[in-house]
Amino acid sequence: VxxxxxxxxxxxxxxxxxxxxxxxxxxxxxxxxxxxxxxxxxxxxxxxxxxxxxxLPATLDRLATSAADLRRFLARVHFAHETVPGMMPGALYHPTEAFDLAKARYEHVWMPLLASENSASPRKLAAPLDVQWMHHLHRLDPDAYRVDCERAFGRLVDPADPFLVAGDGAPSEDQAAESFARAAWNALAPEWPFDLEDALIDHRRRGGRLPRSRAISFDSSSCDTVGSATRQGGFLWQGLPRET
Structure with a gap:
């Protein structure tokens, strides 16, 4: 000015x-x-x-970078059916098999995994796409997220990297973060497949029953994740490029 x-x-x-x-x-x-x-x-x-x-320019740069990361992440969720065989378009916006399984994977594996990480020296971890999506939806309701974290872990659990994903058949943007996440996931919950395609196959083979979980139970029911998913779908649609 x-x-x-x-x-x-x-x-x-x-x-x-x-x-x-x-x-x-x-x-x-x-x-x-x-x-x-x-x-x-x-x-x-x-x-x-x-x-x-x-x-300050640095603040504007961080904001622009975060906005671009969010848009890429939402687009990857939206087009997940193109890289994950057997997944229907829009399956992560509604209470489908993929949506419910993503929520279970988020609650039974990912959140206990993040809570077990050393908060003093956090690592970058690339979560499975569907799991990162659930974490994103949950954090869109900060009050519910805080309540659920404190009830399960006694503290707020920060995401390792809010938009870094893997396990959806597309290349990860950070191979080291994917390797760390896979190793930590397999060490904590070897019965739960990391990749989304394998998780869907395993879920159907089990007749919809979930694998056993050895981690601390986490409950995200304070948040309306379905409502959040529906609103995020509309948000992405408004941000997609249009033909002129």
């Missing part, structure tokens, strides 16, 4: 504000205090600005 657009404070106030909040005057963005209804009715002068925010 050009300096001429900043509030008309006196020089000492402006200098103090800029020194405390922004490295360059051009990066200042004033947040104005809106006038009250009484002031609007009687024409009183609006209050002076009460705060200022600095939008």
């Amino acid at each position: 050009p300096e001429t657009h900043l509030p008309t404070w006196n020089t000492p106030q402006k200098a103090t504000f800029c020194a405390a909040h922004v490295p360059h005057i051009d990066m200042a963005c004033a947040v104005l205090q809106p006038p009250s209804p009484v002031e609007e009715m009687f024409g009183r002068r609006p209050a002076e600005p009460s705060a200022g925010l600095a939008f």
